[in-house]
C-alpha cells in the first residue's frame with residue numbers, strides 16, 4: 061500500500077476527474093506526469109521514466125519543461141491522447157502547505173488553437189453528431205477560427221459528409237458508443253478521428269437551442285437562419301457544452317452559427333472524393349499530386365482553407381458560379397494589379413486564427429504584431445482592389461477595413477522584438493504608459509547607482525578588488541577577498557563566508573536593492589497588465605477581423621485561380637443550365653502541371669445530355685482511359701468552383717452530383733472484398749444519381765469472373781442510360797460492351813487510339829469514335845519488366861485462347877496449340893447480335909398497318925443496318 065504524500069493526494073484528487081486525459085501537473089518549471097500517464101508519455105515522447113520516492117512508495121514519474129510543452133503536446137495529441145493542463149493557481153511563496161492547483165484547460169485533437177498543433181492549410185474540426193429517427197444532426201466547429209456550422213442529413217449521406225469535413229475529433233452520445241459498437245468502429249476507422257463520448261442528454265434539441273441562445277445572447281436563432289434547424293441543434297449544444305468543459309476560456313470568437321446548405325453544392329461521396337484525388341492522392345495520401353495540390357498557390361492560410369472548401373464543394377447554382385467566374389476573369393485581365401495584390405497577400409498572416417487566439421486570451425505579443433503588420437497592408441490592398449469593377453471583388457473590397465484604431469494602438473504599444481513569454485517584460489514600448497516608463501527609469505538608474513556605489517566603495521576602502529554582486533538568496537552584496545579583511549569598514553554586515561572571500565551588505569545597499577528589484581518586478585507586472593488590456597481591446601474587434609479574413613481569403617483564391625489560368629493558358633468555360641458537356645481540347649489539370657503541356661494530348665468530350673449521354677471507352681492498357689474520364693470530372697469540378705479550365709473552350713451544363721469510381725480501392729484493410737466494395741459503391745450511384753449527375757466509371761465489374769463482370773457492367777450501363785439519364789463515361793476492358801451502342805442511340809463508343817509498329821505499339825492518347833477489341837496487356841507487362849520467358853509463355857496462351865482451343869470438356873486449353881484443335885468462333889456473342897436486333901424489329905412490325913411504300917423503306921433500312929460498320 062502506497063503512503064500518499066499530500067502532493068500525490070492532490071494529484072489523485074485532480075486526476076480522478078480527468079481519467080481520459082494525460083495530466084500535465086505543474087511543478088515549478090516542469091509539467092510532471094505520474095503513474096500510468098508517465099509510462100505512456102515516456103514511451104511516446106522518448107523521455108526518461110524516473111520515480112518519485114523510493115521502495116514501496118515509488119511513483120513512476122516523467123517530466124517535461126513547461127516552456128517546451130507545445131511540441132510534446134503535439135506528439136501526444138497526434139498519438140491519440142488528450143492532455144489536461146494543471147497549473148499552480150497561487151504563488152508557491154504564498155502557499156501554506158501544498159500549492160493550490162487546478163486544470164485550466166484540456167487540449168484535445170478537436171480543440172487545439174496553437175499554431176504548432178495546427179496545419180495552416182486545413183480547418184481543424186470538432187464534430188458532434190446526434191440521431192433522431194432517420195435524421196442525423198451534425199454540428200462542427202473549427203475552434204481555431206470560430207467557424208461553427210450545422211446540418212441535418214439523411215443517414216446514407218453521413219459518411220460522405222464526414223469525409224468532406226474530415227474532423228479530428230467526434231463527440232458522440234454515450235448511448236451510441238455503448239450500444240452500437242459497429243457504427244462507432246466504422247466512424248473510428250473511416251474518419252481516423254478521436255471519439256469522445258458525452259452523456260446522451262447533452263444532445264437534447266431544446267437544451268441545445270437554449271445553450272445557443274445563451275451563448276449568442278439572442279432571443280432566437282432567426283438572425284442566423286437556424287431557427288428551424290432540427291436535430292442538429294442538439295449536436296451544436298453538445299459542442300458548446302464540450303468546449304465549455306474543456307476550454308474554460310472565453311468563446312466569444314464563436315460569433316455566429318450557420319446552416320450548411322447542401323442544396324447549393326455539388327454532392328460528391330467519399331469514394332468520389334478519393335477516386336478523383338481531390339485533396340490527396342490515393343497512393344500516398346499526399347496533397348501534392350491532387351487537384352488541390354495543383355491549384356493551391358494561395359498566399360494566406362485563410363485562402364488555402366477556402367480553396368479546399370471550393371474544391372470539395374463546388375457550386376450548383378449557375379449565377380453563383382458566374383459571380384466567382386467574373387472575378388477570376390477580371391484578375392486575368394489586370395495582370396499588373398494582380399501581381400501587386402498577390403505580393404501584398406504574401407505579407408498577410410493568418411488573421412482569422414490570430415483573432416480567435418486573441419478572443420480566447422491565448423494570443424501573445426508576437427501574435428498582435430503579426431496582426432498589426434497584416435492590418436497595415438490593408439489600405440494598400442484596398443487601393444489596388446478599388447480598380448476592379450466585378451461584384452465579387454468590389455463587395456470584398458468594401459468588407460476589408462484596415463481597423464486604423466486597433467492598428468495604431470498595437471503599433472504604439474507593442475515592441476517589435478517582443479519575447480514569446482508574457483511575464484518576462486520587454487513587450488510594451490517606451491512612451492506608451494507613463495507609470496511603466498517611470499518604473500523602468502528607476503530600475504535602470506538603480507543599476508547605474510549600484511555601479512557608482514561600487515566605484516565609491518573602492519575609493520573609500522582602497523580595496524581595488526571590491527565587487528558588488530548579486531545572487532538570488534542574498535540579493536546585492538559586497539564581496540571582499542580575504543587578503544583585504546583588515547580594511548573592511550565597521551558598517552559592513554557580514555552575510556556569507558566563501559573559501560577566499562567574504563560577502564557583506566550595508567543598509568544603504570539594501571535600501572537601493574529594494575527599490576531596483578521591486579521596480580523591475582513591478583514593471584514586468586504592469587507590462588503584463590497593459591498587454592492583457594490591449595489584447596482584450598483587440599478582442600472587441602473579433603467579428604470585424606473574421607469578416608476581413610473571409611474577404612481576404614476570397615481575394616486570395618480568386619487571384620490564385622486567375623494566376624494559374626493565365627500561366628497555363630486556361631479558358632473560361634461557359635456555364636449553362638442545359639445538360640450538355642462540351643469540352644474542346646481538354647487537359648488533365650494535375651498531369652499538365654507535372655508533364656509539360658506540349659507532351660499532354662488534349663481531348664474533346666461532346667455530350668448533349670439529351671441524345672448523347674453515355675460514352676463507352678475501350679482501349680489498351682495504359683492508353684489513357686482513366687486519365688480521360690478523371691480529367692472530365694475534374695474539369696467540371698473546376699468549372700463549378702468558378703475557375704477557368706485547361707481547355708480551348710467549353711460549355712458545361714451544371715451537374716448536381718458527381719460519382720466517380722476510378723482506381724484502386726483502399727477498403728481491403730477494412731475487411732471488405734474489392735468486389736463487394738465496388739458493388740456497394742455502384743448501388744449508391746444507382747440509388748442517388750439524377751439526370752443532372754455526372755457518372756465516371758472505370759472497369760466496374762472487374763472484380764469477378766469475366767461473364768459475371770460483363771453482365772453486371774452491361775446491365776448497369778443500360779440502367780443508367782434508360783432509367784437515370786445521367787451523363788456517363790464508362791471505361792472498360794470488356795469489348796463486348798461496345799455492342800450497347802447497337803441497342804441505344806445515345807450510347808456511343810470511343811477508344812483511345814494506338815498505332816502498331818512491328819512488335820511495338822505507340823500510345824497516341826487520342827480519344828476517337830468507335831470501339832476496339834485489343835488490350836495489349838502483354839505488351840504493357842513487357843514494358844513493366846516482366847521476365848521475357850513469362851511474356852513468351854503469355855503470348856502462346858493468348859494465341860491459344862484467341863484460337864479458342866477447347867479441351868474435351870469444352871474449356872479453353874492453356875497448353876500449346878496442337879494440330880487436332882477444334883476451331884471455334886473467336887469470341888462468343890454474349891448479347892444481342894445485329895441479326896437478332898433486325899429480327900426483333902421485323903417481329904414488331906404490324907403488316908396490317910404499314911403502307912407498301914413504308915414497308916419497302918423499312919426493308920431498305922433494315923438491310924442497311926445489317927451491313928453497317930462492315
Ligand SMILES: Nc1ncnc2c1ncn2[C@@H]1O[C@H](COP(=O)(O)OP(=O)(O)OP(=O)(O)O)[C@@H](O)[C@H]1O
Pocket residue numbers: 659660661662663679680681682683684685686687688825
Ligand atoms: N492525354 C494524355 N497525354 C499524355 N499522356 C497521357 C494522356 N493520358 C494518359 N497519359 C499517360 O498515360 C498513362 C496511363 O494512363 P491511364 O492510367 O489513364 O491508362 P488506362 O487506359 O486507364 O490504363 P489501364 O487500363 O491499364 O488502367 C498516364 O499515367 C499518363 O502518364
